[in-house]
Amino acid sequence: MAESMKGMHRTCRVAEVTEEMIGKxxxxxxWVQKSRNKGGIIFVDLRDRSGIMQLIFDSAKTDQETYDKAxxxxxxxxxxxxxxxxxxxxEANTKLTTGNLEVQVSYLRILSESxxxxxxxxxxxxxxxEIRLQYRYLDLRRPDLQRNxxxxxxxxxxxxxxxxNEGFMEIETPMLGKSTPEGARDYLVPSRVHPGSFYxxxxxxxxxxxxxxxxxYDRYIQLARCFRDEDLRADRQPEFxxxxxxxxxxxxxDVIDVNERFLKYLFKKTLNVDVKxxxxxxxxxxxxxxxxxxxxxxxxxxxxxxVSDVVKDFDFVVFKNALAKRDGSxxxxxxxxxxxxxxxxxxxxxxxxxxxGAGGLAYIQLKTDGTVKSSxxxxxxxxxxxxxxxxxxxxxxxxLLFAAxxxxxxxxxxxxxxxxxxxxxxxxxxxxxxxxxxxxxxxLEWSDEENRYMAMHHPFTMPMEEDWDKIxxxxxxxxxxxxxxxxNGNEIGGGxxxxxxxxxxxxxxxxxxxxxxxxxxxxxxxxTAFKYGVPPHAGLAYGLDRLVMLMAQxxxxxxxxxxxxxxxxxxxxxxxxxxxxxxxLDELGLEVPPEEK
RNA sequence: GGCCCAGUGGCUCAGAUGGUUAGAGCGCCGCCCUGUCACGGCGGAGGUCAUCGGUUCGAUCCCGAUCUGGGUCGCCA
Numbered sequence: 184m185a186e187s188m189k190g191m192h193r194t195c196r197v198a199e200v201t202e203e204m205i206g207k208x209x210x211x212x213x214w215v216q217k218s219r220n221k222g223g224i225i226f227v228d229l230r231d232r233s234g235i236m237q238l239i240f241d242s243a244k245t246d247q248e249t250y251d252k253a254x255x256x257x258x259x260x261x262x263x264x265x266x267x268x269x270x271x272x273x274e275a276n277t278k279l280t281t282g283n284l285e286v287q288v289s290y291l292r293i294l295s296e297s298x299x300x301x302x303x304x305x306x307x308x309x310x311x312x313e314i315r316l317q318y319r320y321l322d323l324r325r326p327d328l329q330r331n332x333x334x335x336x337x338x339x340x341x342x343x344x345x346x347x348n349e350g351f352m353e354i355e356t357p358m359l360g361k362s363t364p365e366g367a368r369d370y371l372v373p374s375r376v377h378p379g380s381f382y383x384x385x386x387x388x389x390x391x392x393x394x395x396x397x398x399x400y401d402r403y404i405q406l407a408r409c410f411r412d413e414d415l416r417a418d419r420q421p422e423f424x425x426x427x428x429x430x431x432x433x434x435x436x437d438v439i440d441v442n443e444r445f446l447k448y449l450f451k452k453t454l455n456v457d458v459k460x461x462x463x464x465x466x467x468x469x470x471x472x473x474x475x476x477x478x479x480x481x482x483x484x485x486x487x488x489x490v491s492d493v494v495k496d497f498d499f500v501v502f503k504n505a506l507a508k509r510d511g512s513x514x515x516x517x518x519x520x521x522x523x524x525x526x527x528x529x530x531x532x533x534x535x536x537x538x539x540g541a542g543g544l545a546y547i548q549l550k551t552d553g554t555v556k557s558s559x560x561x562x563x564x565x566x567x568x569x570x571x572x573x574x575x576x577x578x579x580x581x582x583l584l585f586a587a588x589x590x591x592x593x594x595x596x597x598x599x600x601x602x603x604x605x606x607x608x609x610x611x612x613x614x615x616x617x618x619x620x621x622x623x624x625x626x627l628e629w630s631d632e633e634n635r636y637m638a639m640h641h642p643f644t645m646p647m648e649e650d651w652d653k654i655x656x657x658x659x660x661x662x663x664x665x666x667x668x669x670x671n672g673n674e675i676g677g678g679x680x681x682x683x684x685x686x687x688x689x690x691x692x693x694x695x696x697x698x699x700x701x702x703x704x705x706x707x708x709x710x711t712a713f714k715y716g717v718p719p720h721a722g723l724a725y726g727l728d729r730l731v732m733l734m735a736q737x738x739x740x741x742x743x744x745x746x747x748x749x750x751x752x753x754x755x756x757x758x759x760x761x762x763x764x765x766x767x768l769d770e771l772g773l774e775v776p777p778e779e780k
Numbered sequence: 781g782g783c784c785c786a787g788u789g790g791c792u793c794a795g796a797u798g799g800u801u802a803g804a805g806c807g808c809c810g811c812c813c814u815g816u817c818a819c820g821g822c823g824g825a826g827g828u829c830a831u832c833g834g835u836u837c838g839a840u841c842c843c844g845a846u847c848u849g850g851g852u853c854g855c856c857a
Contacts, residue, residue, distance in 0.1 A: 223814035237817070258807090273815040282817090299808060302791050309792055313849045366857035386857090413856045414781095538783075538853065628857095641857050739850095750850070 186292045188212070191263050198234030198281050204268045211236060211286065212263045212294070214324070216304070218256045225253045229264070229286075230304075232329050237276070237285040238264055249291050259297035259304065259321075265290035312741070316755040319746055331743045334453060335731045339406055341452045342426055345445050351404040351428065356391035358384055358408065363705060365642070368412035370421075378772030384410035387724060389641065390709050392429040393681055396720040397712045404428045406727065414750075417739045418673070418729050421752045426676070426730075429722035435664055435680060438721050439464075439620060442668065442676075446618065454734060456616055462668075464620040471590070475514075475598025477624070480672025482617050483610040487514045487597050490585070493574045499562035501545065505587035513587040516597050517575050518604055521582040522549040532600065536586065541596045545585040549577050602672065611671070613736050619669045623647065626663035627694065635696045640665045642691055643709075645680040645721075651687075658694055664721070675730045678723030685713060 194200075194209040213231035220226075225240040240253035256262065266288035276282035301318055302310040306326045315322040322328060343353065362369045362383035369383035385391075388407050395403045407427045415421065430438060443460045450456040470479045473486045491512045494502045505511045529546060536544035547557040549572070557568070575583050586596040605611055626646045627636040636658055638644060646654065650661040664680035682688045688710070692702040703710060731743040741747040748754050768775060 217817080219816050219819055221814055221816060221819080222812065224816080225814095226816050226819085228817075235817095239815085242814075271815085274817085276817055278817085299790070303807065311787090311792090311849070313787095314791080316849095363857090367855080389857095411856060414854085416856090417851070419856070540853090638857055749848095755849090 185295050188263055188292065188294055191265065191292065193263075196233035197229050197231050197236035200236070200268055200281065200284060205270060205284070207268060208265060208289075209268050209286065210263065210265050211238075213261070214297075214304075215256050215258055215260045215262060217258065218253075220254060225250070225256075227253065227256055229262070230324075232333075234281060235279055236281050237271075237279075238266070238288050239285050240288055240291075244287065245289060249289070252291050252293065253288070256293070257297065257299070259300050260293055261295040261297070263292045263294055264288045312749070313755065316741075316747070316749060319756045323745060328742065331731070331735045331737060332745060334735050335727075335743055337453045338449065338727065338731055338734070341449050342406070342445070343404075345448050346402075346404040346428065349402065349441060351402040352400055353404050353406075354395060354400065355405060356385065356388040356395075356407065360385050360391075365638075370410045370412050373771045373773055375770050386411050387425060388427050389643075390706070392427060392722060393643065393709065393720065394712055396429055396431045397715070397717050399431075399718075401431050402428075403430075407724075412752075415748065415752060418732065420728065420740055420744060420747055422748075423740075424727040426725040426727050427722070428678075428724065429720055431718040431720045433680075433719070433721050435622070435666060435721070438678060438680075438723055439666065442723060446668075450616065450734075458616065458618060462618040462620055464622050466623040467621055467625065467662075468623070470621050471594050475594040475596075475601060476672070477621055478667065478669040478672055478674045479598075479619070479621075480602065480605060480611065480617075481619060482612075482615060482671065483605060485516050485518065485601050485604060485610075487516055487594070487601075488575055489514050490571060490574050493571050494563075494567075497559075497563045497567060499545075499559050501542065501559070502562075502587050505589075505593075508589050510590045511588065512590055512593055513585060514593050514597055515575050515583055515585040516601055517577060518582040518584060520580050521604075521608075522580045523551055524548065524582055532584065532603075535600065535603065536596045539596045539599055540592045541586050541588055544596070545587065547572065547575075547577065547583040547585075549579055549581045549583070551580045553579060615671070616733075617671050621667045621669060622665075623662045624665040624667070625659065626650075626661045626665075627658050629659060633696075636694055638691075638695060639663065640677070640679050642695055642697075643679075643681045643688070645682050646687070646691075654690060654694060666723075668723070668725075670730075670733055673729060673733060674726075675733065676723055676725035678721065680719070680721040683713065683717045683719050685710075688713070 191210055193212045197211050197213050200209065211229055213229045216228035216230040216235055218225060218227045223242045227238040227240065229236050229238050240250055242250050245253075264286065266286040268284060268286055271283050271285050300321055302308065302314060302321070304321060304324045308315065308322070308325055323332070359372060359382040362371065362381060367386050369386065371381040371383055374380045374382060385407070387409050388405060392403055392405070405427045407425045408422060409425050410422050412421060413419075430441070443462050446462070447458040447460055450458045465479070467477055470477055472489065473479070474481065475487050489512055491506055491514075494513050495506055497503075502513050505513055533544045545559050547555065547568070549555055555568070560568070563571070572583065577583050584597070584600060586593045625639055626644060628639045630637045640663060645664040647662045647664055653660055665677070666679065667674050667677040669675065682691060689699075692699070728740050728743055732740050735743055737743055746754065746756065753760060
């Protein structure tokens with residue numbers, strides 16, 4: 184039976200008691216974590232978001248009615264107790280911050296009873312995601328999720344504080360906007376007033392923040408909700424939050440400077456971690472050549488080695504074909520100490536490589552017994568083999584893996600294998616925070632599918648002045664004033680300097696295959712705004728969820744989002760998305776497929 | 781959309797060449813216990829072995845499809 188809390192007032196959270204309160208009567212409220220009835224004395228662990236406090240019901244000291252009531256307490260009952268805070272009479276519990284304290288209860292109210300929960304409310308739950316998410320309100324009671332939510336709240340707080348002190352203004356941009364077919368799929372919202380017309384939920388506030396620069400707001404920040412109707416991943420949700428910013432009268436170094444100070448401040452305040460500044464910078468091409476990734480994990484070696492020159496005369500058709508391709512190369516990695524790997528495991532690696540788009544994976548095993556086994560031994564002379572091993576720095580016991588194809592594929596295959604071995608061989612520590620800027624991204628990326636160049640970042644990204652003269656002759660070689668901030672091999676943010684000169688913008692649209700008409704119909708408001716005095720500006724956006732995930736050392740982004748969605752973008756708790764009543768559809772002038780039975 | 785993994789009491793898992801009563805730990809219920817805190821002792825309840833179909837004398841186990849969840853590729857300017 185649920186009782187009222189009338190007349191009772193919570194003194195503080197259960198683990199927020201102080202030494203001065205010892206001997207005083209206090210009132211606590213929370214959930215029953217656990218009850219241990221010894222017969223004659225009952226111990227109850229009372230839990231709230233601050234922690235746990237042990238309650239004592241002693242048959243010799245409490246009245247019979249209270250004692251009998253205490254005997255009825257079960258897990259997750261919500262109770263209010265009045266009693267004297269005291270030093271523990273028995274052994275202290277070193278695992279609790281309140282382990283040397285307890286409350287001798289004189290008065291108990293059961294504010295709410297609870298059914299037996301479907302899983303135990305405890306740290307490091309092994310319960311499968313499906314059930315946790317169905318009962319998310321119970322899952323969120325678990326201490327590890329409460330810690331993550333607290334960290335997330337603090338990240339948001341210190342972010343606002345830092346940027347406020349730096350003169351940034353937080354300005355909200357619309358959730359109901361205009362659909363732009365470039366980029367990710369939009370979530371669409373039908374308009375009742377304009378049947379057949381749709382708003383789109385924002386993928387990012389990109390264009391609005393540029394307009395705010397046109398309006399003179401100088402330094403803008405927003406913790407912005409964004410939406411992308413694409414498939415989910417362990418680190419990707421359909422709705423997510425960005426720390427979104429834009430600055431006027433700045434260049435690359437200015438954006439990097441304020442953000443390095445931000446990261447230093449944030450990590451110190453929230454995790455007490457010292458971020459060393461300046462954060463190192465690496466160009467995109469160096470990252471790709473050395474690590475096969477534009478978000479390299481540089482905490483360990485196993486760097487890519489370009490062996491194209493060494494193998495160019497090998498009588499191996501796979502290598503020859505690769506080198507004949509545009510942007511083709513042969514590169515390898517040296518997996519130290521794995522030369523004795525079994526055939527089965529190697530086959531698995533080859534399969535992995537094929538899954539990443541490679542035709543296969545060539546290898547040389549330098550076994551510890553001194554023998555050498557290679558998948559392409561018959562296509563090279565002994566001297567050639569020796570030269571290749573030497574180029575790779577191969578020693579007894581090493582495994583040399585080679586990919587041959589267009590650079591894009593070679594980088595991807597070896598870059599991913601490198602990460603595979605990082606995890607397999609435990610080459611890094613999780614609590615190590617290694618930041619790295621990646622700069623000088625290519626401006627454009629060729630799309631085979633569209634048969635044209637696409638913007639690597641977005642169409643408003645400023646090219647590097649020194650490359651601009653190559654925009655007609657060799658567009659693929661033009662670098663952009665774009666930058667990403669990475670942490671331990673994850674992209675946590677990215678941005679660019681934006682184009683503010685209309686002649687460059689016009690040329691960009693032309694290169695991207697936009698007709699003047701299409702560019703104008705799509706971005707009329709922006710292009711018009713740019714006619715009325717636009718300052719040079721640049722910005723950056725962090726993925727807040729992914730950042731907090733890494734800070735919390737969580738394995739999935741779901742663990743830092745209160746109410747996340749599952750793989751098919753549905754919510755197991757609310758069962759959204761759901762069908763709606765015909766009346767709603769009629770008002771919108773919409774027809775939808777009939778429900779499947 | 782493709783590929784891979786998983787689905788057995790409330791939770792986490794084990795299991796059987798295909799054969800009587802499918803096990804364990806935790807949780808739950810009852811009784812006992814005045815210093816426990818992974819409390820302890822005794823007793824007990826609880827299972828369409830994800831669903832549908834096939835093979836078989838017989839299927840939780842083999843086969844196929846489906847569903848659910850996870851990972852990943854495509855996708856994510």
